[in-house]
Amino acid sequence: MASVRFERVTKKFGEFVAVHDFDLEIRDKEFLVLLGPSGCGKTTTMRMVAGLEEATSGDIYIDADRINDVLPKYRDVAMVFQSYALYPHLTVEDNIGYPLKIRKVPPEEYKRRVSEVARRVELDTMLKRLPKELSGGQRQRVALARAIVRTPRVFLMDEPLSNLDAKLRTQMRAELKHLQHELQVTTIYVTHDQIEAMTLANRVAVMNKGVIEQLGTPREIYNDPRTLFVAGFIGSPxxxxxxxxxxxxxxxxxxxxxxxxxxxxxxxxxxxxxxxxxxxxxxxxxxxxxxxxxxxxxxxxxxxxxxxxxxxxxxxxxxxxxxxxxxxxxxxxxxxxxxxxxxxxxxxxxxxxxxxx
CATH class of the missing domain: 2.40.50.140 (Nucleic acid-binding proteins)
Known part of the structure; x- marks a missing residue:
């Protein structure tokens, strides 16, 4: 497993500053949520960990390794997107096992790991189905399983539940929390939904205009807001x-x-x-x-x-x-x-x- 650390990280798109002088340490095995409105810099922050965006300045570490110049495929992170991004012509089993296939994992180990992950996300009876034969919640579980099967150092999740209806979101929140508890993998989760943040996170980083307004446990953020923005953003109503x-x-x-x-x-x-x-x-x-x-x-x-x-x-x-x-x-x-x-x-x-x- 691994910790993730940002040291004075700034990301600019031209003259626009998306993330400013960002300092944060995400602990080993922690489930940390980056929470904030659209345009606050949370997805850009996560994409810099994945290597999909390059930091303009500052340093990003996974454990003791500075990863700014490391290619995405060598960072050992797995990302789950808002869209399921499944291969429509592949079965559930083949979608889950695709990261193992391209790494040329031996057949016996491939079968064992795919079966184990499918069982954990309750897809073991659906391995021969195509994505079009699945519900939205089942497709999202396939996307999660595909990330889990790699056993990465860090999970990155970019609003993975936003395409689901209210009932499925509630169900998937419980499944995500239980999975992360079982797997004990450091997880960075991006959302604008404060209910997701409050129910899933060990700690929440509330972001606004490219900076962290407040960092703390969900209980601390709710009961002890430090700024006007945090006070108004957290809570429903x-x-x-x-x-x-x-x-x-x-x-x-x-x-x-x-x-x-x-x-x-x-x-x-x-x-x-x-x-x-x-x-x-x-x-x-x-x-x-x-x-x-x-x-x-x-x-x-x-x-x-x-x-x-x-x-x-x-x-x-x-x-x-x-x-x-x-x-x-x-x-x-x-x-x-x-x-x-x-x-x-x-x-x-x-x-x-x-x-x-």
Missing amino acids: SMNLIPGEVKDGVFESAGLRVGGAGRVTIPRAVLGVRPEDALVTAADDAQANLVAPIYSVELTGENTLVSLQLGGRLMTLRADKNFAGQIDQPAGVKIARDRMFLFDADTERRVDFKPEG
């Missing part, structure tokens, strides 16, 4: 971000007033509240932090999403599945004070904040 200002340590906005920022003044501030960290109450609740009219009520099954019209924007909260409020009816909001986040809108960094009174 996303964190409520309420613009306002801080005067002498007190945040004020749209009927909401909360102290706890020391003695600082921030002309443009943002208060962050996750949907599950606030309670919808009666409009006349004396403990409510604010009152606003209900804009929409959406039953999701296990709970209800309630959106309130707050100062020209919506504030979304999770309520009990039996919530019975009506649109345009006023409702109170009681926010968990130890779960508020305060950001400076200009620097986009989090500010020390201990809500009070």
Whole structure:
């Protein structure tokens, strides 16, 4: 197995900087997710490991080996793409075994390795089928098996689940996580889907505009966002971000007033509240932090999403599945004070904040 290390790596396309001064170490056997919106540099970063893109500056290592000038075929990495990229005229068995065939692996070992990998991804009864006879999820498992059969030092996965429907994505996430646990191969996984990142990763690197905004475990990223971008990007529904200002340590906005920022003044501030960290109450609740009219009520099954019209924007909260409020009816909001986040809108960094009174 192997670790992967980036040291001050920059990648430019002409004048456009796709990845800037990038430092990251991916530990041996780790499942690391590069997460971010389209154009943030995550796929370019992974392609530099594969050798499909050349770093403009900086160094990339697999273990102690600097690989910048190593040809892709000698890097011992396996890549799974968004598209299945299967050979339509070859059977499942031949698609899986193709990397072994071109390496001229002896027939007995070829058969053993293909059979073992097919069993691991539950394709052992489908080895004689053609790709056109498979479902989308089965085709993606063939693509995974073809990467696994090589036993590479590093797996690279570029949004491999994005072509699947919601049910298959859920199933394949579980299979991927279990496979990586079994195989113990260092894995770099690229996605814009924060649910995939949260469920699969040992650690998540949240990227924006070619740099890492925050690196940590899924729990750390969710519970302790360091920047405004991370706070708004992670979570479904996303964190409520309420613009306002801080005067002498007190945040004020749209009927909401909360102290706890020391003695600082921030002309443009943002208060962050996750949907599950606030309670919808009666409009006349004396403990409510604010009152606003209900804009929409959406039953999701296990709970209800309630959106309130707050100062020209919506504030979304999770309520009990039996919530019975009506649109345009006023409702109170009681926010968990130890779960508020305060950001400076200009620097986009989090500010020390201990809500009070």
